[in-house]
Amino acid sequence: MYAERPFPGLACLWRRTTDVAAVGRVVPDGCTDIIYSTATGELFVAGPDTVGHVTSMGPGTLFGVRFGPGVGPAVFGVPAAELRDLRVPLAELWGPSPALADALHSAGDPCAVLAAAASARLRETPPDPAVGAIASAVPTTTVGDLAWSLGLSARQLHRRSLAAFGYGPKVLHRVLRFDRAVKLAWAGVPFADIAHRTGYADQAHLSREVRDLAGVPLGQLIRP
Template sequence: MELRNVRRLTGVGITPYDVVADGPGEHLGLPGSTATLVVDLADGLVLSAENRTGRTTFRCCIAGIHLRPVTIHHNGLQRGVQLDLSPTAVHAIFGMPASEISSDMVELAQVDTAFARDLHERLAETPPDDRAVVCADMLAGIEADAEIPYDAHAAWETIARRRGDITVSELVELSGWSARHLTKLFTAEFGIGPKQAARLIRFDTARELLEAGRNAGDVAAECGYADQSHMSREFTELTGYSPRGLMKRRSEEFG
């Protein structure tokens, strides 16, 4: 399920999941241009990351926009709901810029205790097929009165429309601001600069096309990479895997 422009909640993806595997395992939480909220309804969401020592267990985890993958560890049972939140949705729902949780993972209760409690309690009592509707209703009921910085979000939306295939100099020309001022506004709101945002959005686009079965050379050209080798280097830097290696790993994780 996807919400668009419901009380300014532009770009909210809601994915309930119930996965029973043959045994314990792990899978990658990939870098991307959205924040991720996971409400775990099983034994806890167990995560590890390069910037953290050991593993951390969450009940309701919100992870900000990040440039490196995290690892999800499971005991064979995964049950809950994942929400992918655009930066605009993060600001509208929680009244704070996405930069406040950039490259981090925290319990939602640290951000909004009442909402975290209500969300988990409602979903725990909800049949699997109705979880997406319950989430959507709860989000739509939020009084989104936060003032969202127009210039920063206009720049983000421009990058998103271009699917990351845009330069900082083009953004500067479109915005009317200097590169220094635009980057300052942008980083304050999102925790990353325009160039990093374009990189993540382009990666998101390329990954989705590859997962849909598109040819790697065609995807590289369509997404504005210099060539297929350039795309491969970007994938490796962001995920630790080449495009082919990442597709193979994901097919093994979820196949």
């Protein structure tokens, strides 16, 4: 069972519970997460992914807070590129935090504990102010035009994109477009319409991108 709920300043809070060992596929979405496992007590960061990967989970519950594209690195204190395609213990980024561990262990709602800790960090070190402009403009403009609009050189834009998102602008474009396509597919939109609405040349182009980024065809990816 998987469920999300909104939280101000974050992409969402989420919870995943399984009664038996299970496997799933995690695919790129431009986001980063802090995840807490009640079964093992592990507390770790999921960095921005560039490809899909299969993950296994034993019986138990995972609680997570998800940061929108470009937001997480301000909380973690390291450039997003250093976390790309990695799962890193939170203690390696924040240092040991017995108080946080104790609060999570005793909490009725571990997501609320994680969200409070993340929000406090965001107040101390907010994201790069260019994050929103880069993420929203990437699908609709060239790298050169985007850099000019932000008063940056193309090299500066690339460097700031790596630090905030873990990707350069071109890869960020691919990932965010793919994420929009997957959300539409889950909503039941026909694949040909998805290709048109998200800017792929045609359905074949959509299919190639999904295979490259997820590792499986779109129909298999959204299969219950």
